[in-house]
Amino acid sequence: KAGVTQTPRYLIKTRGQQVTLSCSPISGHRSVSWYQQTPGQGLQFLFEYFSETQRNKGNFPGRFSGRQFSNSRSEMNVSTLELGDSALYLCASSLEGTGGNEQFFGPGTRLTVL
């Protein structure tokens, strides 16, 4: 089975722009979660989607949004980028939901905001 894929792997944007990141989960997995990873904060939970519905949301401003399609692929959008949004964005998929289940992570998208 192919693993979780994320595109693009690297992005450079300037302040005020918006960005869309994409995540393709493992085939058959219905849950997709997004995390922001920074050196000082570790992994911060952004949101989780399950069967096209957002089930959980972390403490991020409304500039961060996401969606999930019927094939379980997910996108994450950040509008009006700020310098502090520079981070590694990780996507993880699981079969039924995060709960007590193993999450399978993609390699991440490294976003740099100048």
Added chain:
Amino acid sequence: AQSVTQLGSHVSVSEGALVLLRCNYSSSVPPYLFWYVQYPNQGLQLLLKYTSAATLVKGINGFEAEFKKSETSFHLTKPSAHMSDAAEYFCAVSFSGGYQKVTFGTGTKLQVIP
């Protein structure tokens, strides 16, 4: 609210020495606990997880962790460090049910000295 504390953001051990990475959790209900490993430029990979079946959990690559309810701890150990163990390790907590989000610790970088 659930939380995880990892003591020591950096740990150095000599090759062949014992590896001990500390994790304490806070939870009002029985938790699920995880250890993930992240190698440079990669996503996270599950090492092991505790789901109440047994307090001593064995994982991949010779790692194991013991759940101690009285100490609210889930420390990760490996009897003999290998150079390939150099990576960042994350402890995480969650609860049963697909709606429960996962909370990660801030990570511990393990350096193995030859």
